[in-house]
Amino acid sequence: IDTDTLTVTVYNIAPTILPVSDRVVDEDKIYSYSWSFTDPGILDWHTASINWGDGTIEPGIVSELNGDGIVSKNHLYVHPGFYTVTIIVFDKDGGVDTASLIVEVLDITPPISTLTIQPPYQGTEEPFFVSTATEFVLSAEDGDGLGVALIKYRIDDGVEIIHTGDFLTFTIPEKGFHTIYYYSIDVVGNVEEENSMEVIVNAAELTYTGEISGTYSDPVSLEANLIDIAWQLPIPGKIIEFTIGSQTVYAITDSNGIASFTLILDQPGGLYTISASFAEDGEYLGSSDSCEFTIEKEHVYASYTGSTIVPTTVDTITLRATVFDEIDGYLGDLTKIKVTFSIYSVPMDPLNPIEVYGPYLVEITEVDGVGVVIVDIPSLSENGYLVQISFKTEDNDYYQGPDSDLVTLTVYEPSGDFVTGGGWIWDPSGSKGNFGFNVKYKKNGLPKGQAIYVYRAGDWEYIIKSNAWEGMAIDELENWSFFEAKCVVQQYNSKTGELIWSEGNYKFRIDVWDKNKDGENDVFQIRVYDKIGLICHEAGFEPYGILQGGNIVIHLDKNE
Known part of the structure; x- marks a missing residue:
């Protein structure tokens, strides 16, 4: 067998x-x-590189079988434009192939509009307070896009304004509540979603700064401050309406934006609302403010000036109240006052008068600030009584006042020698000391009658009333008489009517001088002794007991 050798070269x-x-x-x-990609070398394996053209170069993912393969990868382009992408495939033996393509990245992002407000304006959130002079700046940016083509805006449902470019300014010439709608479009037709901003043009703010309480018939200071909210400056020359209940007045703002009015209150006491309002005009929107307002009842007081010594022979007794408005420089309507007369027996039960008359309306007199009530009542039986005048709350809507001092009313039977008196002196306590008495001798030689003395110390009212006579003497030459009796002393709270203390078996001595016959003033003195004989109260000594009102009469039977 012959053998031969040859060399075979396989190229990649x-x-x-x-x-x-x-x-x-x-x-x-x-x-x-x-x-x-494809490769005749079915046994080759491959790698790949991708240059995306945006500065990113990275390996591709290769999948292959029997010489056929695919290079794949995911990628995101941030910016629009045209990018050349280059793909390179390598085999294991160094074979390389390259391919390129163009990627067009489209601009699909709309521009962004910004609306800013130039001074003057106020507010950190909508609606913003602006002026007709306030300038709005509307601008737009397209970021990495190809640029802004148009800016569009409208006020409320008005005509849409179209502006070419990315910047414009405008003002709002009409006062009121407005909504600005705006958006922009870029050169490739991307349309921004419509934006909005709410504003109030030429808004005014009225703040009530006056008094929040007053008294019937007295003045009260009403005041309000009006400012331009956007400018934070006063608004002069505007009419302000003030209303309390049924009273309405007007004032004009000064250079400081302040409107003021001095109002005399002419309404019943109670809780009200004070409102200040500015009506919308051609320049500014309207504004108002309100708060609670209290009207107090005016203070008044009364003195009993009616009968204090009355014989049993008359059919009627005249009760009279003299009423005085508070001395404050402002007088109300005294005819709105109602007074009530209460008559008490002695010892006194302050919660249970024996007779009540009224209420009666006060009548005016010729003297400003002084009124009077006069009423005749049926005569009473012989005795000593106490009369008091009151202003019942339920009867008086405009006035209030304390109960008057208790005044003695003496009803006596005229016969023989006797002494009568009624009126008042200054008590050492500083209050009026009201007295009334009727003393005479019975046929058996013993005195009879009644005597009452009343004074006030702080909130306490003291009543001293005879209950057992011991003696009486008359000095005709000196026009002097004195009498002694056991008595009951009562103390009660003049404000609440509560009886605090009552004690019997006390004793008093009264000395009186009928000086009118000599053209001088009558004199009254009293000393009160407790159960063991110590003086517990005295009046008519310091200060001296000259009558400040009323009279004392020593009656002598000339037939004796």
């Missing part, structure tokens, strides 16, 4: 990338890319 054939096609993709989206 490089892989071949099959034809590739250009691509069109959107920006900011991930796409899958793949390219096919």
